[in-house]
Amino acid sequence: MKHTVAMIQLDIKYGDPKSNFTHASTQIEKAAIAGADIVLLPELWTTGYDLTRLDEIADNHARKSIAFLQEQARKHNVSLVGGSVAEKYEDGVRNTLLVIDEKGELVHKYSKLHLFQLMDEHIYLEEGEDDAEFELAGVKSTGFICYDIRFPEWMRKSALQGAKVMYVVAEWPNPRIDHWKTLLQARAIENQCYVVACNRSGADPKNEFGGMSLIVDPWGEIIAEGSRREEIVVGEIDFALVDEVRKRIPVFRDRREGRY
Numbered sequence: 509m510k511h512t513v514a515m516i517q518l519d520i521k522y523g524d525p526k527s528n529f530t531h532a533s534t535q536i537e538k539a540a541i542a543g544a545d546i547v548l549l550p551e552l553w554t555t556g557y558d559l560t561r562l563d564e565i566a567d568n569h570a571r572k573s574i575a576f577l578q579e580q581a582r583k584h585n586v587s588l589v590g591g592s593v594a595e596k597y598e599d600g601v602r603n604t605l606l607v608i609d610e611k612g613e614l615v616h617k618y619s620k621l622h623l624f625q626l627m628d629e630h631i632y633l634e635e636g637e638d639d640a641e642f643e644l645a646g647v648k649s650t651g652f653i654c655y656d657i658r659f660p661e662w663m664r665k666s667a668l669q670g671a672k673v674m675y676v677v678a679e680w681p682n683p684r685i686d687h688w689k690t691l692l693q694a695r696a697i698e699n700q701c702y703v704v705a706c707n708r709s710g711a712d713p714k715n716e717f718g719g720m721s722l723i724v725d726p727w728g729e730i731i732a733e734g735s736r737r738e739e740i741v742v743g744e745i746d747f748a749l750v751d752e753v754r755k756r757i758p759v760f761r762d763r764r765e766g767r768y
């Protein structure tokens with residue numbers, strides 16, 4: 509089963525959801541015109557890291573973001589791993605990934621499990637408690653947010669549940685962009701699955717972000733890679749390759765589960 513995937517390396521306008529919604533809709537349309545049937549947006553794409561103003565700019569139960577993504581999915585007949593948004597609850601704000609299928613149904617919500625202290629997330633955000641797995645395009649899938657990729661055991665859990673693709677949405681800063689690439693390749697190789705990772709471009713008052721969105725195949729080959737600038741990175745994935753690689757080197761069969 510082949511799919512064309514587009515990762516939108518949005519240059520997010522700091523603390524300005526209105527502009528970001530408008531900009532995202534233009535980019536999603538371009539991705540659909542490029543032939544994508546699965547489209548990714550980056551982490552916190554409505555607000556950026558304007559954490560001190562979350563009271564004002566976070567989205568109540570993500571309602572506005574979900575409605576926007578549903579409309580875009582139906583209009584362009586695409587599934588959306590719709591990045592994450594600052595989602596306001598009664599008891600605080602979470603960093604929540606939204607997945608919408610091509611019919612416009614919300615299929616999954618996941619709030620970031622591992623908060624990144626270097627960017628003050630622990631001060632302004634609540635930790636998530638959701639599972640990462642869902643089904644999209646008829647395939648077992650899973651989704652993670654940025655810092656999550658430093659926790660191989662968290663991602664392994666999804667592979668053990670049969671996930672054939674790991675989607676990642678991020679605002680990964682430039683200075684550690686080598687870690688980004690290496691970690692994503694490692695996660696693809698060790699779990700023998702696709703890793704499709706969308707990072708933002710541009711800068712905010714504190715950080716520059718690295719772009720370099722990636723599609724890594726289950727053999728660890730990079731099949732699409734973005735530049736540092738805003739652009740739409742497109743690549744093709746074929747889930748048959750996951751089964752082929754898992755058959756060639758059967759690491760899931762060979763695991764010594766009782767030992768670890």
Ligand SMILES: O=C(O)CCC(=O)C(=O)O
Binds near residue numbers: 624653655656658
């Ligand atoms: O782990 C890193 O180096 C970056 C993580 C990050 O920027 C985030 O989780 O927002």
